[in-house]
Amino acid sequence: MLVQTVFPSSLAATAISGLTLILLAILGVLEIAGIHLQYSKFFNVGSSSNSASSKKIKVPSKVGMFLLYAPTFLAGLASFWLFPDGDLRFLLVKSAVTLHFFKRLFEVLFIHKYSGGMAVDTMIIILVSYFTLSSSLIYTQFLTQGLPQPSVDLKYPGIVFFLIGISGNFYHHYLLSKLRPNKGSKDYKIPTRGLFGLVICPHYLFEILGFLGLSLISQTLYSFSVSIGSAFYLMGRSYVTRKWYLSKFEDFPKEVKALIPYVF
Template structure:
């Protein structure tokens, strides 16, 4: 049995859509490149990496970090919500995928508004490029699911496994965001080494659980695009986790525990 025929047991056949095909290629390539750039030390200009290499762009227009992050997540949330309102009578997988994506970004919006603490700024360039990426990928994932509505289901049904992974991922991601948000008191701008939860094993458990979230969405979807996007996201977040660990080591030196890995406990 060939590899393509085996994969068709787990995936819907790719739709004959040039848009979805191009977004699969461009999305994977751009996320892989972003992960590689993180490894090379050329970071997305937000979060703790905002001031890394920012001197050369000091005249760039900037938004407050809070407003910038709202701009990052809100359009994708609206796309997910809009898809549920515009297409109310879709089949179960479509509803589950659109609901999971909407929940993912709605949670992010709520975290920006009520959980995270911000003290810096986000360059306008990042505040435009990042939400474009999230919005286009969310739109494409939902559209690929819409195109699969009349195609026979894969013989191996992963949607309930996906629901379980998504729930574990979103809870784990929120829990570790909560720990990060409570590291610093109001007005405190000093960074600290995170403790508690899986922070004792990896420096970016929130990224690990975000990958689990998207893996769950991919299993619910069972479209090729969803898995391609999840692979790209995993590669990017792995690169960013490596850069984050390197940043903590440079900032705290011997105080940073050497056995704390980047994103995979005991491994990497």
């Protein structure tokens, strides 16, 4: 069945796909273990490393988040110029990657409310990761041009999943932004609207659906590895998020799960 749903992959591409999946999954395990990326609100919670962190060069969080996404968005735009030809599937992959990071930049500029700063070294690491993963998604798709198409065509269901994912993620990010009374506020409230009544991280759930949609459009082994690995990472993030809300709010409803309604 795997052979029917993905393009043929070279040994090198298969190895890179496997390594990407493992690395992303490890990040999810590290989140659960309490080792968080420094842009996370969980970083240094209950940690003794605050003094070391305070000595790092930082930029305002909004600037840092914008710089995380801008190079990858520009790379997506550049792919239309670098690879002007190709089939419909390749066009859809380029468009999906570019739209995903356009949405993120839009949210940084007009939706999210930030406080504090982001360490420059962390910003660079995440920037390079986003850029590498997304550029590799596009280039891997370019390498499929001229190859026989998978016998099971999943790109149209992929479009549906991608649009549902990106829309649901945007909507729940919007709801989260309304919980903070003003920019710079560090006050947190329990979100309740949308799917927040069922899971504390519906924005992650929809982000996973968006990644799934992208992999269904692409149908390369590498895209499925990125999607599955990202899902593992976001599972770790959602687990820690629920744990954080439980520790911060005594009235947090115990029936609200982390990521998957009624399950996890």
